[in-house]
Amino acid sequence: DLQTKINADLNEGVTLVETTAKILAEEQPRTMREVVIPMLVSALTRSESVLGLGIAYEPNAFDAADSLYRYAPGSNYLGRYCPYVCRESVHSARFDDTLSNYKKDTPDSWYFNPKRTGRTYVTEPYQESVFNNTVDTMMFTIAAPIMRNDEFVGVVQADIALWLVAARMKAVKTIEGLVTSAIYGPSLTLAFTSDNTTDEQKREFANFVNTLSPAEREKIVTGEHYTNTEGEGIDFIVPLILGNSDRPVVLRFHANKSTAYSSVNAKVAPIIALSIFLSLLFSLLLVYFIIRLLRP
Secondary structure (H helix, E strand, O other), rough: OOHHHHHHHHHHHHHHHHHHHHHHOOOOOOHHHHHHHHHHHHHHHOOOOEEEEEEOOOOOOOOOOHHHHOOOOOOOOOEEEEEEEEEEEOOOEEEEEOOOOOOOOOOOOOOOOHHHHHHHOEEEEEEEEOOOOOEEEEEEEEEEEEEEEEEEEEEEEEEEHHHHHHHHHHOOOOOOOOOOEEOOOOOOOOOEOOOOOOOOHHHHHOHHHHHHOHHHHHHHOOOOEEOOOOEEEEEEEEEEEOOOOOEEEEEEEEEEEHHHHHHHHHHHHHHHHHHHHHHHHHHHHHHHHHHHHHHH
8 A cells, every 4th residue: 555655645746747748749839838838837847746947958949049038037048948847835836947967977967867868867865955945954955857759858857855765664563663764766766764763774775786686687677576585684675657757666575584573473363262162162062962862
């Protein structure tokens, strides 16, 4: 149940960027520069987990008229169309500014990675201040390429807050808190853990990437769930594939074998004892009735 809810939270942003990328794939008339921004604001208002939504087109790729729109709303000093809208509160959003953080081709670039691969890209989790720089929030960015006749023309990106995921993980009480959980970014860096995780367990969670076998890495890449029972723990690994990205986010559920088994035994022992008692009682009753029936 937790996996299903978290998957829905994360894929809300994926659906938003991939759908918007398809809608804006065709070359747009010039009047659309003013229309797209309210459209983004409306979409962001309805998406609870999305903190920001932006578009960055290649030069002259939006309407072939960049030079006519220098410094226009949503257009930068060259007229390149790259508007960004941000969330103001739970149910409101506004046009913020033009995007500028797409220019550098870094290893985790949300712009250049979709440009190279033609696939949805998921960045590593990072910390950012939102709501007028008053709230520090763990988030990641999902970016989908805008393809026109199989040619890359831009990117739609969404900044996804992880607080919904964190709230769900903190609220869950699996087997009376005996199961701890964690979420990892695409490169298996630890994003956060559930509240019942000890410091020792957090260190073990942080070392997850170094404990994986080649077969386990392959399962994660392909989105296959698996259970690991080696050592003193039991781990259930759940890769979450986001859209057509090949960079899954990973959920991990962990229980200590001795603690889990002792808890199960504590629950099962009274049931076994009651079963034995009832078996003996019914056996005695059966013998009693047989003796009664066999009398002359």
